[in-house]
Amino acid sequence: MSPPDLPNQPDLLIVGGGLAGALTALAFAKLRPEVKVELIDGGDSFGGNHVWSLFASDLSAEGRDLIEPLVEARWPAYDIAFPRRRRTIATPYASLTSERLDAELRRMLGDRARTGIVVENVDPHGARLAGGDRIESTHAIDARGPGREVAGYDCGWQKFVGQELQLAAPHGLTRPIVMDATVDQIDGYRFIYVLPFGPDRLFVEDTYYSDDPAIDREAIAARIADYAHMKGWDVTGIGREEQGCIPVVIGGDFDALWPADDAVGRVGVRAGLFHPTTGYSLPHAVETALALARAWPLDDPAAFLRQRAARVWARGGFYRMLDTMLFRAAKPHERYRVLQHFYRLPRPLVERFYAGKSTWVDRMKVLSGRPPIPIAVAMRALAGRK
Numbered sequence: 001m002s003p004p005d006l007p008n009q010p011d012l013l014i015v016g017g018g019l020a021g022a023l024t025a026l027a028f029a030k031l032r033p034e035v036k037v038e039l040i041d042g043g044d045s046f047g048g049n050h051v052w053s054l055f056a057s058d059l060s061a062e063g064r065d066l067i068e069p070l071v072e073a074r075w076p077a078y079d080i081a082f083p084r085r086r087r088t089i090a091t092p093y094a095s096l097t098s099e100r101l102d103a104e105l106r107r108m109l110g111d112r113a114r115t116g117i118v119v120e121n122v123d124p125h126g127a128r129l130a131g132g133d134r135i136e137s138t139h140a141i142d143a144r145g146p147g148r149e150v151a152g153y154d155c156g157w158q159k160f161v162g163q164e165l166q167l168a169a170p171h172g173l174t175r176p177i178v179m180d181a182t183v184d185q186i187d188g189y190r191f192i193y194v195l196p197f198g199p200d201r202l203f204v205e206d207t208y209y210s211d212d213p214a215i216d217r218e219a220i221a222a223r224i225a226d227y228a229h230m231k232g233w234d235v236t237g238i239g240r241e242e243q244g245c246i247p248v249v250i251g252g253d254f255d256a257l258w259p260a261d262d263a264v265g266r267v268g269v270r271a272g273l274f275h276p277t278t279g280y281s282l283p284h285a286v287e288t289a290l291a292l293a294r295a296w297p298l299d300d301p302a303a304f305l306r307q308r309a310a311r312v313w314a315r316g317g318f319y320r321m322l323d324t325m326l327f328r329a330a331k332p333h334e335r336y337r338v339l340q341h342f343y344r345l346p347r348p349l350v351e352r353f354y355a356g357k358s359t360w361v362d363r364m365k366v367l368s369g370r371p372p373i374p375i376a377v378a379m380r381a382l383a384g385r386k
């Protein structure tokens with residue numbers, strides 16, 4: 001039951017102004033401006049230091065509208081490259097930046113979006129701050145990013161270091177390279193990801209599907225420099241740098257990740273709302289934000305959000321099975337073969353895969369053809385997962 005409303009208390013307090021919390025606040029500002037929403041974050045700015053990308057096919061038209069002000073760059077297609085396959089895929093791709101997210105939140109929410117507020121505990125009707133103060137609200141939700149639940153996943157890791165490179169001369173790229181796996185296969189499945197942000201500006205990320213979450217930043221930065229050299233790019237400066245390590249989920253128990261008696265609603269990675277194979281959470285964050293705003297008012301937002309997250313978890317079984325094959329059946333330096341094999345498939349199927357909407361026919365096609373992993377090894381790996 002909700003406590004009685006006080007005149008100035010928010011209807012909805014969102015704790016954590018990263019990707020999911022911020023998008024939830026923006027969805028309310030756009031669709032439900034009458035709802036008093038307050039967004040707080042412990043950092044100096046909303047969204048931290050991030051470039052988030054997505055395929056246009058990941059979102060509904062309404063979702064694409066919501067993120068429109070946050071888009072830094074967009075391209076009509078992207079490339080992939082493997083030792084035995086190169087392809088241009090005509091699915092539009094776009095990147096958002098945390099700088100744009102921060103600016104848009106401040107424009108839309110004004111003083112109802114506040115940074116520098118560290119929260120110790122979130123409960124269904126407010127939050128206790130690090131200094132001991134409390135913010136009361138009719139409802140509160142937790143959007144504080146990855147939490148303890150990550151420890152409950154049976155998973156491998158996708159880790160990366162990305163750098164924005166300033167070049168002496170134009171690079172000539174007209175679209176992103178979403179996977180260049182022609183590089184040396186070190187520490188699992190390795191590929192380079194390149195976003196052409198300007199004629200002489202590139203964002204280059206070196207990514208590993210690895211068994212080890214530790215990031216050797218210096219070694220990876222040196223490999224980015226080698227890649228740039230190999231491409232003939234004369235680097236005159238390095239701007240933004242980001243690094244991360246996100247779970248590639250093989251198994252887990254949804255009820256343990258989000259116990260049914262946990263009465264605090266969650267959004268974002270904390271709710272398990274991400275693609276098990278790619279770790280991308282942007283599409284879920286957008287669609288969940290819109291769904292919550294549309295459904296408001298709710299007596300029990302936590303139940304609404306948990307039900308949604310449980311559905312997403314259940315739909316993720318196929319992707320977790322593929323992750324099992326990738327991590328438990330393929331030898332680390334041969335993992336790229338699984339992706340090389342996948343990219344033989346038609347564009348609409350690839351789009352549905354990334355959107356987490358593979359049909360039964362898609363699933364059969366993904367698993368058909370000459371397998372990149374011996375069947376017996378794959379079956380043993382599947383039998384052995386939690």
Ligand SMILES: Cc1cc2nc3c(=O)[nH]c(=O)nc-3n(C[C@H](O)[C@H](O)[C@H](O)COP(=O)(O)OP(=O)(O)OC[C@H]3O[C@@H](n4cnc5c(N)ncnc54)[C@H](O)[C@@H]3O)c2cc1C
Nearest residue numbers: 016018019020042052053119144145244268269280281282
């Ligand atoms: C480097 C990197 C790149 C990624 N790129 C992509 C991508 O291209 N596309 C994609 O879809 N996904 C991407 N992901 C995965 C995922 O989408 C992001 O991690 C996304 O930011 C997760 O959103 P979130 O809102 O759940 O958490 P976060 O964005 O991490 O937000 C959590 C927020 O909570 C705040 N917070 C935490 N604790 C407290 C506290 N105690 N008090 C107050 N505030 C607190 C933090 O300051 C932060 O702003 C990437 C992840 C990483 C690490």
